[in-house]
Amino acid sequence: MVLKPQELALSNIGMVQAVNLKSSTSFSSIMSFDNEKQQALNKIRSDKSKKGSVDIEILELVNLINSHPDYYTTSSCAGRIMLFLESARKKGSAWLLLSHEPLTLQAVKRSIKPTKETLWLRMEPPILHICAKSMDAAEKLLNMANDAGFRRSSILGLKKRIIIEIMIPEKLDSPVAEDDKIIVDEKYLRTLIRHANLRLRISRTKLKKFQKSFYLFSKTTNSIKNSKNPTIISTPSKTIYADELKKSV
Numbered sequence: 001m002v003l004k005p006q007e008l009a010l011s012n013i014g015m016v017q018a019v020n021l022k023s024s025t026s027f028s029s030i031m032s033f034d035n036e037k038q039q040a041l042n043k044i045r046s047d048k049s050k051k052g053s054v055d056i057e058i059l060e061l062v063n064l065i066n067s068h069p070d071y072y073t074t075s076s077c078a079g080r081i082m083l084f085l086e087s088a089r090k091k092g093s094a095w096l097l098l099s100h101e102p103l104t105l106q107a108v109k110r111s112i113k114p115t116k117e118t119l120w121l122r123m124e125p126p127i128l129h130i131c132a133k134s135m136d137a138a139e140k141l142l143n144m145a146n147d148a149g150f151r152r153s154s155i156l157g158l159k160k161r162i163i164i165e166i167m168i169p170e171k172l173d174s175p176v177a178e179d180d181k182i183i184v185d186e187k188y189l190r191t192l193i194r195h196a197n198l199r200l201r202i203s204r205t206k207l208k209k210f211q212k213s214f215y216l217f218s219k220t221t222n223s224i225k226n227s228k229n230p231t232i233i234s235t236p237s238k239t240i241y242a243d244e245l246k247k248s249v
Contacts, residue, residue, distance in 0.1 A: 078100050086117040087117060116179065119178065166210070174192050
């Protein structure tokens with residue numbers, strides 16, 4: 001089809017308007033991402049969790065991610081081992097022991113006790129939720145995570161924000177007491193603790209590998225020195241017992 005001069009002029013005007021609209025939308029999206037990132041970082045700095053700060057074992061990685069203009073963290077955990085009652089699945093506060101470091105038999109024995117409801121020993125692997133500015137940025141992050149061994153990583157949302165969940169299937173769960181009695185002997189308890197500690201160490205190794213990959217990626221794209229985001233601070237991790245948890249609830 002051959003367009004007449006007047007039609008061609010109108011067509012060109014439409015193309016210019018479309019390009020301007022696309023540019024405006026892209027600029028708006030960038031501004032929205034930057035604003036949301038600033039709000040998210042402010043929330044992290046005023047952490048209202050029981051611990052009250054980012055886990056120190058993952059702090060360097062969190063700061064590294066937040067220093068990149070295409071990403072920011074919305075939540076993170078460096079991995080942990082805990083004793084908790086069945087009611088904690090719903091209430092989230094019935095913990096008897098919580099540690100972000102490998103545990104000793106003595107620490108667990110200090111907290112384990114006969115309970116009417118089921119008492120669980122659990123090891124949870126590290127987990128990160130990261131918002132990406134674009135699908136391209138999300139894919140790059142997923143590739144780095146998979147290469148580091150985080151095989152359960154995925155994109156959770158696409159509508160309002162692009163959220164990537166980075167995790168690995170290293171979880172361990174075992175009941176240790178119920179019906180007002182301890183159901184494991186010391187030998188088996190020692191075995192459970194050994195496996196929980198081993199899985200925590202393995203997951204931390206993968207976390208370090210991911211951190212190294214992200215650092216090299218950021219260095220290559222010159223993202224580190226161009227960052228204007230202030231760092232997030234943390235406090236040293238320690239084993240927390242039931243009485244300390246009650247004070248922080």
